[in-house]
Amino acid sequence: MACLSFVDFIHGLCYHKDVYVVGLSYAIIPDQDCSLTRSFCVRQLGHIMYVWNHVAARILQNTAIGKNYESDKLSGARRLRDAIVLGYQLQRVPGRDISIPDWYANAENELGLRTGSPAAEMNETSFPAKTYAEDFEILHGDLLGLSDTMSFLNSLSELDAECDSAKHTEKRQIRERMAAANLFNWEEDIIVARAPGRLDVVGGIADYSGSLVLQMPIREACHVAVQTLHPSKQRLWKHAQARQHDKGQESTPVLQIVSYGSELSNRGPTFDMDLSDFLDGGQPISYEKAKIYFARDPSQKWAAYVAGTILVLMKELGVRFENSISMLVSSAVPEGKGVSSSASVEVASMSAMAAALGLNISPRELALLCQKVENHVVGAPCGVMDQMTSACGEANKLLAMVCQPAEVLGLVDIPGHIRFWGIDSGLRHSIGGADYGSVRVGAFMGQKMIKLAASAMLSPTPSSNNGMTTDELDDSSIELVEAEASLDYLCNLSPHRYEALYAKILPESMLGETFLEKYANHNDPVTVIDSRRNYGVKAAARHPIYENFRVKAMDLLICLPEKSESDDVWKMNRMARAFKALLTSATSDDQLTALGGLMYQCHYSYSACGLGSDGTDRLVQLVQEMQHSKLSKPGDGTLYGAKITGGGSGGTVCVIGRNCLRSTEQILQDGLISMVCQHWFSLIGDGGTGGGNGSEDSGGSTMGMIQQRYRGATGYLPFVFEGSSPGAGKFGYLRIRRRHTLKKV
Template identity: 35%
Template sequence: MSLSLLSQQPVPALLARLRDELAVDFAPSRPVRIARAPGRLDVMGGIADYTGSLVCEMPLDRAAAVAIQERDDRQVQVFSFNLFDEHKPFTLRIPLDALAAMPTADLRREFAEPGRQWAAYLAGCLHVLHVAGLVDLAKPSVAGLNIALLSTVPLGAGVSSSAAIEVATMSVLVDHLRISRDASILSMDLAALCQRVENDVVGAPCGIMDQATSVAGLSGQLLRMKCQPHELLAPLAVPPNMRFVGIDTGVRHSVGGGQYGKTRCAAFMAHKIILATMKHIGAAAGRELVADPLNGYLANLDPEDYKRIFRSRLPDQIRGGEFLLKYGPTIDTATRVHPDTTYEIVHAADHHVLEARRVRKFSEFLEEANRMAPSAIGSRDYGLTLDKAGHLMYASHQSYMMDAKLGSEEADLLVMLLRQRERQGLYGARITGGGLGGTVALLCERGDIQDKAIASAMADYAGKTGKTPTLFAGSSDGAWQTGSAIV
């Protein structure tokens, strides 16, 4: 537990509003437990997390704060100050017994009703803890809860507003219910529980990188994770005199959107076809293939083998029904192949296999820059190394547009405007996360010249699109570092 979180954005504002606006529900005489969790900037990796890639993520200073307090009954009452400020329905009540007894699929349908989905990210955490056997909500001794949310992570901006809410909620619950002590919950266990909320209760087919960064990220450093399923590697320091910032395009996106799911499903379909090809080649050579040589992850396929052996054997497109007849279902638990949908297999495979290599090389270039002597900072060799990292970001952006089919005209325009200012210390930029709008990540130098260049690009973007971009420039620790506190 760290009381330092009480001074971190947006915790003080949440506490003040609990006292001023929810005093009837949050009784002043009872203790309140509070936790916060940051959003994240997807620097490199993005959607390749679900195919096992390395990812590099920066925790932001924008965060969600969640406060809980026990009730006298066995009801769960959730509040959202964000919705309150938007003059929308901001509270929902559900019995603990319903969260315990209702099958997950039924609960997902309940929360899918208009005006209710936001509550799934909060109350869904209790349901997942119950299903995982970490708390028995059916026990009469488990008291009801008031749960209040205030978040400064913008919705639909591609910086993991949903993960921040889930992680802040799960963090405060496992401490309040003493689960972390009794079950020895580790940081990645917490992230995996939050991913289950998103996948099972909300119904969004996301990977785990967002939740992992919100849980375990360190301020000012890139969280590195090999998503097989979630192996944390040593954090990656940002090279001296450099920084990563995000620019929100103002175009809202949704991971639950149709194209994200189609692209994800197509990547797993490609994996299934490649595995069938491996079995065929092995059988022709008299060697029976029993296990998956890729260990379940497309990112483990060597890019050169992919281009030399397998790419030409993939269909450009295939109808879901035809695929199911030939190969059966995929191994992905978050998506299913729809018989009447056409999937672009080669494009999806190109993005995921080659993106995994791009992220590995990107990480190596940053490590190389970090190893250079202090006297090399600002030298030609230092700049060339960072330029290579930046160009991998541009390549990733292009692949999002052309192969993953998750680009947007506005994000592409913003990347182009930033690239036009390369000579002013801007090295690389790319669309992030689930794409289709959201936020652009930028690698750049620190300094007034760069600040002016970024402001100039943002002004040009606003003039051309009529949308107001927002800069995300700060970083903060994840929830595992800050913990929760009783006030």
């Protein structure tokens, strides 16, 4: 392709905005063959090129928002162009004001259900002064004082008048709200369920290896509204009506789903299907067929998390669906941040469906069903801790659970002087390098090798692994080796046994083909070994063994001030690692320092597995710097530890600190986030301007200045997850009915 001149590029933007992306690439570096990625590195082009880029950016923005060309206000393509323009502008020389496209702010406002977020605050103006109570009668359930649930009910109360309300005539109406306005039959009852995301305090990816985990439900949650009706009463969308007509079907069950927030992610806002698609010869289709069914259209693959609950109920509980189903999904749990957005959607959907069908499913059983949705319908090889926390957790408590497969040990009260935060690194989970699935495969490879090595030790001939036979082992040792030869979970192997007998026989890595030739399989039903891929084995197997040990130590240390010797959780988790703290009746600082140290160990173990990231590593480093800067003042510490969470490779960092105002101020104002800003500014600024070691020495005002410079350069500040909320089991469900004095004229 010949390079466009800058003038031609400007002309093309004004009249042919659909091709501006290509023009951008060639206009930024004229007369050179360049990629779009290269074109975004504008800071390397110098001041003259910056002037050209600034002009181009302004024209790009004006074109995208319709000043140069009239565009459809509902056009998704226009918003995609806006997003690219914004990204282009964010790479300019820092310090210039940037206008965030109004569609982005409006989309968040209309979603507007995220507790504590700017969008939630702004959204208050989009609702009338009246409350949900004027429109809905709550027939069953309790709001539990949850403001996000109140906001969700308010949004429902607006749907019936969405298309008629004068306040929307001059406002963009996004497709999802238009579809939602025609989703429910307002003469019938609606079920509402709620499920929170979770903060992985400790345990993480070791859940699939049977570890003890400690998890905290966060304040942000997903709400799902469900209505089941006879097919003749359901308000079908026009294309669904046409589909049934073409099939010669009349009044057959249909599933219709609307998902809020599609404007902020790469997915469609609606999904519908005939429920007969889940049947083959009158029986539920296989999970594999369902996975293929939802993967046909990438923009609607998200529906597997919601609709998959229906298939799982069919297959696992034998539920038959004679009625049509309408579902509205509204989640304030951000995607790709490592706080279990998918689990919250699954648990809220399953809770709502169970209530609508009158099924009595315990929170634990419900979580296990949701894991089947993610493992078998979505096809993601997750453990069960996410769903268990979302279903069984309680506000301001840590859920203690042994993932063998899902045994809840109890709820651990968080002592009043301890607090946990989650800080979003701004990096979505990476798909490059080692990922969650490959690390899981490596762990199961290691487990298979350990079991076979133990079996070899029990043979009458010397083992090629350790040169030992049963003749050299006493009775107690033989019992241990026998248990290890039938090891169900890696976490049942103690660290000292691992180091003494098995660490030296595990390879650092192994090619999938080599493993399959020697061992045939790895005994994990939810992952498949790629014969061409090289898997890390030793680090992946070592991590859950030591992580289980760390979690038990944390559980003991957290419980130390308040648990008695007779407490079951206390008895089960007594360990030598924490005996010094027990002997000395650890002071608050000692306790927090020990807890933080365990979290640091967990973080670096993730990195050894290849599941770290620059952003999360930097956040942990900054917590360490702030912690050590306080060591000269005993008793004056605030932050004590941090670790990457969830599946790793980006996402959120969990931070532990003293529950005091200064801790929050350090994170939110002149401390940690400002230091993150300084770090990232040093990466994107001119010639490293604004760099530094990220310490607090420069003072709060300097950090505040860096924070503003970062905002000016990127438009982004890390979101901080604060607070907690009840799990789906504690919330239960709401059954609501529309009052009859509501229709606006």
